[in-house]
Amino acid sequence: MRKTTSTNYENEQALHEFCSAAFTLSVISGRWKLTILVKLMERDLRYGELKHAIPGITERVLALQLKALEEDQLLLKISDDTSGHLPIYSLSPLGRSLEAVINSLSAWGTTHQPIQTSR
Amino acid sequence: MRKTTSTNYENEQALHEFCSAAFTLSVISGRWKLTILVKLMERDLRYGELKHAIPGITERVLALQLKALEEDQLLLKISDDTSGHLPIYSLSPLGRSLEAVINSLSAWGTTHQPIQTSR
């Protein structure tokens, strides 16, 4: 849980108020969030499918990031309680609206990322 | 200094290799980096000017973020050793090339950021 009484927290909030880019950044920042969003742009996925689609992510962190994305309304967790069972994660319209932002990030990275030396 | 032997570090590197958006994100992530970049888009500034332009930032963190931005080649630290004295921070062409990305982030934030309740 994050403290709401720290200088750190206050600084972040203040920045969001006078820099909307910083706000956007905070929504997509986090080790695996972008990857999750990109996967969900292709199609809706279940927890386990995400886990397999994202090598290296652990259960704990996947759950955390999904929860954060859900809290920020970028995705919906659809559990059909009446009949079905397994929940499915699906991008919300708000989540889909990030596509342009992600494309912009991708484009810059593709152009400017230094070539990785293979090992 | 960051450890290069941690799982955390390895995960980050791996992500950068297969998601260029994640790479871009890593370059602009950091509490005050965006703000510094935005200020420098307007005009070149000295350390002290940046400090005054960005309320809340501390000397230590300003120095750290400037160093990171410099290492990522987004800005130049120009110290005219021959005659002048005070170093000036100036965006590199690479730094300026981020303008489109930042605009994209700003646009999304402006449209989708929830209204702040004043206090």
Add this chain to the structure above:
DNA sequence: TCATTTGCTTACAATTTTGTAAGTGTCACT
């Protein structure tokens, strides 16, 4: 029905980032 898979949660630890406070060296001015 009973083991297995699935979708998580919990307790804990390592790592990373950010903040606090004080100090250092260079330069300018007096």
Add this chain to the structure above:
DNA sequence: AGTGACACTTACAAAATTGTAAGCAAATGA
């Protein structure tokens, strides 16, 4: 020579994020 502004650096601490390992309940499949 002394004082102060400026551009940092250092030692330290707090906070935040990420990773490791295990556990657990509900749903599924045999």
